[in-house]
Amino acid sequence: MIEQTTIFPDLKGASVLITGGGSGIGAALTEGFARQGARVAFIDIAVAASQALVDGLAGQVDHTPLFLEADLSDLGQLRNACAKADEAHGAVTVLVSNAALDDRHDLLEMSDDYWDANQAINLRPAAFAAQAVAPGMIEAGHGAIVNFTSTSYMLNIGNMPSYTAAKAGIVGLTKGLAGRLGPHGIRVNAIAPGWVMTERQKQLWVTEDGLKAMIDRQCLKEAIQPEDMVGPCLFLASSAARMITAQVLIADGGMM
Ligand SMILES: NC(=O)c1ccc[n+]([C@@H]2O[C@H](COP(=O)([O-])OP(=O)(O)OC[C@H]3O[C@@H](n4cnc5c(N)ncnc54)[C@H](O)[C@@H]3O)[C@@H](O)[C@H]2O)c1
Numbered sequence: 001m002i003e004q005t006t007i008f009p010d011l012k013g014a015s016v017l018i019t020g021g022g023s024g025i026g027a028a029l030t031e032g033f034a035r036q037g038a039r040v041a042f043i044d045i046a047v048a049a050s051q052a053l054v055d056g057l058a059g060q061v062d063h064t065p066l067f068l069e070a071d072l073s074d075l076g077q078l079r080n081a082c083a084k085a086d087e088a089h090g091a092v093t094v095l096v097s098n099a100a101l102d103d104r105h106d107l108l109e110m111s112d113d114y115w116d117a118n119q120a121i122n123l124r125p126a127a128f129a130a131q132a133v134a135p136g137m138i139e140a141g142h143g144a145i146v147n148f149t150s151t152s153y154m155l156n157i158g159n160m161p162s163y164t165a166a167k168a169g170i171v172g173l174t175k176g177l178a179g180r181l182g183p184h185g186i187r188v189n190a191i192a193p194g195w196v197m198t199e200r201q202k203q204l205w206v207t208e209d210g211l212k213a214m215i216d217r218q219c220l221k222e223a224i225q226p227e228d229m230v231g232p233c234l235f236l237a238s239s240a241a242r243m244i245t246a247q248v249l250i251a252d253g254g255m256m
Pocket residue numbers: 019020021022023024025026043044045046070071072073097098099100101102121148149150151152192193194195196197198200201
C-alpha cells in the first residue's frame with residue numbers, strides 16, 4: 001500500500017489517464033493518483049494484473065480506477081481507449097505515459113520489424129496519447145503530461161538499442177510537446193528512473209551481485225522501489241509544479 005505523505009488538492013477529482021498502469025511502476029502510479037482522490041483510467045494489455053489492481057483498490061479509494069484493455073502499439077486501440085477515458089471521467093487533464101517494454105535485443109540480430117514493433121510500444125504511444133488528449137486539455141486551458149524515460153539511455157548499455165533510442169526520443173518528444181502545448185497552459189515533463197525493483201525486473205534480471213553493483217553507484221544506498229516514482233509523478237502532475245515544464249526529473253538515487 002502507498003502511504004500518502006503529501007496531498008495535492010488539485011488532483012482530487014482530476015481525470016487522469018495512465019498508460020501501462022496495471023503492473024510495475026504503473027500500478028504504483030494508478031494507486032498513488034487514486035489515493036489522491038483522482039478519477040483514474042489506465043490502459044494495459046495485462047488483464048489479470050490490471051483486474052487484480054482494480055479489485056484491490058475498490059472500496060479503498062473515492063473513485064475505483066477504470067481499467068481499459070488495449071494494445072498501445074495499435075493506434076486505433078490507443079485512440080479508442082483515450083476516448084473512453086474522456087467519456088468516463090471528463091476530459092483527461094493529466095496524462096502519464098508510462099508503458100514500455102524493455103526486452104533485451106542484440107544489434108547484430110535485430111530485424112527491421114523488431115525495431116518498428118519496439119518503437120511502437122516504447123516511443124509512439126507517448127506521442128499519440130498526447131495527441132489524443134491535447135484537444136481536451138486545450139479546451140480546459142490546463143493540463144499536465146508526464147512521460148517516463150529512463151537513465152539507461154545515458155549509460156551506454158549495449159543490449160537494448162531500440163529501447164534506449166526510444167527512451168532518448170521520449171526526452172525530445174517531451175521538450176517538443178512542452179513547446180507546442182505550453183501556450184495553452186499545458187506542462188510536459190519526463191521522469192527518468194534508475195533501476196526500479198518491479199516484479200518483472202526481479203523475475204528477469206535482478207541478481208544479488210547486479211543489484212549490489214547498482215546500489216554501490218547510487219548516493220542513496222537502497223534499492224529503488226516502484227512506490228518511489230509516485231511522489232515525483234504526483235508533483236509534476238500537480239499545480240505544485242505550475243512553472244515547471246520541458247524538464248527531465250532523474251529519480252535514480254543519485255547515480256555516480
Ligand atoms: N523498472 C525499471 O527499472 C525502469 C527503469 C527506468 C525506466 N523505467 C521506465 O518506467 C516505466 C515503467 O516501467 P516498469 O518497469 O514498471 O515496466 P513494466 O514492464 O513492469 O510495466 C509496463 C506496463 O506496461 C504494459 N504494457 C506493455 N506493453 C503494452 C502494450 N503494448 N499495450 C498496453 N500496455 C502495455 C505492461 O502490461 C505493464 O503493465 C517504463 O516507461 C520504463 O521504461 C523503468
